[in-house]
Amino acid sequence: xxxxxxxQFQDFISSLGLSLELLLQEAHIPNLLWKEELVVNxxxxxxxxxxxxxxxxxxxxxxxxxxxxxxxxxxxxYVALAAKNGLEGIERFIKFKKIVGPIDIKMKVLEKTVExxxxxxxPHQKLPxxxxxxxxxxxxxxxxxxxxxxxxxxxxxxxxxxxxxxxxYLKCLPKKSEDNLLI
Numbered sequence: 546x547x548x549x550x551x552x553q554f555q556d557f558i559s560s561l562g563l564s565l566e567l568l569l570q571e572a573h574i575p576n577l578l579w580k581e582e583l584v585v586n587x588x589x590x591x592x593x594x595x596x597x598x599x600x601x602x603x604x605x606x607x608x609x610x611x612x613x614x615x616x617x618x619x620x621x622x623y624v625a626l627a628a629k630n631g632l633e634g635i636e637r638f639i640k641f642k643k644i645v646g647p648i649d650i651k652m653k654v655l656e657k658t659v660e661x662x663x664x665x666x667x668p669h670q671k672l673p674x675x676x677x678x679x680x681x682x683x684x685x686x687x688x689x690x691x692x693x694x695x696x697x698x699x700x701x702x703x704x705x706x707x708x709x710x711x712x713x714y715l716k717c718l719p720k721k722s723e724d725n726l727l728i
Contacts, residue, residue, distance in 0.1 A: 561609065603678075635652060635688075659728070672725075703721070
């Protein structure tokens with residue numbers, strides 16, 4: 546899988562107080578940032594997510610997940626924001642997400658709600674905390690930005706703790722559970 550890591554994105558990571566070079570080194574991924582791209586397999590991608598998990602604060606996760614902070618073209622975000630409504634935006638996001646990472650997203654449309662679950666594409670590897678929170682927050686940020694409304698989830702759960710910083714942004718009280726869900 547080829548990851549585009551533009552100079553702008555590298556600067557953004559640095560502005561969060563993180564060193565992408567050190568994160569790559571710790572994940573045992575060759576540093577080819579001068580090419581503005583990395584070629585990684587799914588195991589290396591997973592390792593990088595785990596390394597982020599070890600070094601990123603909840604405020605940094607929140608900053609990382611806000612659509613307005615993303616300073617590069619990402620197809621899933623672009624197509625989601627160009628949708629005519631939130632449901633179409635989620636569907637587009639799910640369809641194009643695999644272009645930028647091996648995260649699987651399942652959506653179930655019910656009468657009055659939409660249920661979203663995230664997983665890693667390799668079975669039995671649970672998403673690291675950073676990855677799950679990032680995905681949940683990013684999808685919520687997309688819906689809020691695209692609709693220009695203060696969308697508040699009806700229910701959020703995951704196998705990790707949700708700090709006051711994250712809970713304040715969600716505007717709901719997440720539950721700790723073995724699986725994850727965003728309604």
